[in-house]
Amino acid sequence: MASGADDGKRGVAALWGGEARPVGGALLCAVMALLAYAVRYRFVEPEAMGAACERTQPWWCPVRTGFIVFTQWRGFGWLALGCAVAALIALLAGRVGATRWLAAVALAAGGAGMILYNAAHAIPAVVIAGLCLVRAR
Numbered sequence: 430m431a432s433g434a435d436d437g438k439r440g441v442a443a444l445w446g447g448e449a450r451p452v453g454g455a456l457l458c459a460v461m462a463l464l465a466y467a468v469r470y471r472f473v474e475p476e477a478m479g480a481a482c483e484r485t486q487p488w489w490c491p492v493r494t495g496f497i498v499f500t501q502w503r504g505f506g507w508l509a510l511g512c513a514v515a516a517l518i519a520l521l522a523g524r525v526g527a528t529r530w531l532a533a534v535a536l537a538a539g540g541a542g543m544i545l546y547n548a549a550h551a552i553p554a555v556v557i558a559g560l561c562l563v564r565a566r
Contacts, residue, residue, distance in 0.1 A: 451562045454536045458555060461540030465505075469544055472495060505542030505552025509535045513557035528565040532558040534551050 466540030472478060472493060482490040499505070516531035535558035 446514075451566070454533060454559060454562045457533060458536040458559075461537045462544050465541040466546035468496075473500075473545075500545045500547060503542075503547045503550055505538050505545055506508035506547030506554070509539035509542050509547075509554035509558070510550045511535075512538065513554040516558055516561040520565055526564045528561050532554070532561045532565070538557060 442500065473496065481487060482493065512531045512535035516528045516535055519527040519531055535554050538549040539555035539558065542548065543555070
């Protein structure tokens with residue numbers, strides 16, 4: 430009989446199941462932080478991107494402007510914190526499945542928020558969501 434972390438699963442299924450669930454959440458957070466890093470330094474901060482929006486108004490300028498406004502209003506941080514608190518409430522209510530999903534969203538938004546100027550809200554959210562994943566195993 431299979432016992433332990435994999436419960437008879439192999440590969441990616443074993444990573445997201447049982448004892449390794451918090452590891453998968455940490456990987457999700459890290460991947461989102463890397464993607465946010467690429468967006469920040471390739472799409473948001475380059476002066477050439479801003480100059481292109483001022484001169485020619487390409488199709489992606491409203492997307493860039495909306496993204497910048499979203500980060501200025503701390504959207505990633507608030508999203509991460511809201512989902513982390515909701516995951517904590519779901520955990521206390523005994524809804525393990527909802528806890529896992531909400532914690533995953535909180536970790537993804539928190540990973541992006543830590544890189545995209547929303548660290549004050551994103552870091553506590555990542556801690557809360559990680560603890561919820563550990564507890565929901």
